[in-house]
Amino acid sequence: MSTTPRTTHGSPTRTCVGCRRTDSWSALLRVVAETDDTGAIRLTPDPRHRLPGRGAWLHPTGDCLDQALRRRAFGRALRTSTAPDPAAVTAYVEELATRPLAAPPEK
Numbered sequence: 001m002s003t004t005p006r007t008t009h010g011s012p013t014r015t016c017v018g019c020r021r022t023d024s025w026s027a028l029l030r031v032v033a034e035t036d037d038t039g040a041i042r043l044t045p046d047p048r049h050r051l052p053g054r055g056a057w058l059h060p061t062g063d064c065l066d067q068a069l070r071r072r073a074f075g076r077a078l079r080t081s082t083a084p085d086p087a088a089v090t091a092y093v094e095e096l097a098t099r100p101l102a103a104p105p106e107k
Contacts, residue, residue, distance in 0.1 A: 017073035018064030
């Protein structure tokens with residue numbers, strides 16, 4: 001028996017570190033902490049949910065990202081000893097915001 005909370009459709013739910021609302025894991029962006037060659041910790045977006053390590057979940061919106069950064073939620077969720085660099089996640093969320101929506105299929 002699993003103790004993971006589930007939605008009514010049976011898919012696992014996760015909590016956004018920004019707004020603290022739960023949502024399906026497929027609607028959230030997984031973020032992991034990676035250490036580079038200099039020892040600095042940076043946040044890395046994991047849209048395919050495949051990177052190794054502990055993950056934090058975030059709605060891929062600017063509002064949720066701003067709230068998470070303001071509250072320093074990534075450091076707590078990922079259990080890092082220093083504040084991670086959010087540049088890659090910020091660029092990824094901004095790129096999603098400027099990406100045009102897919103055109104509806106022609107009939």
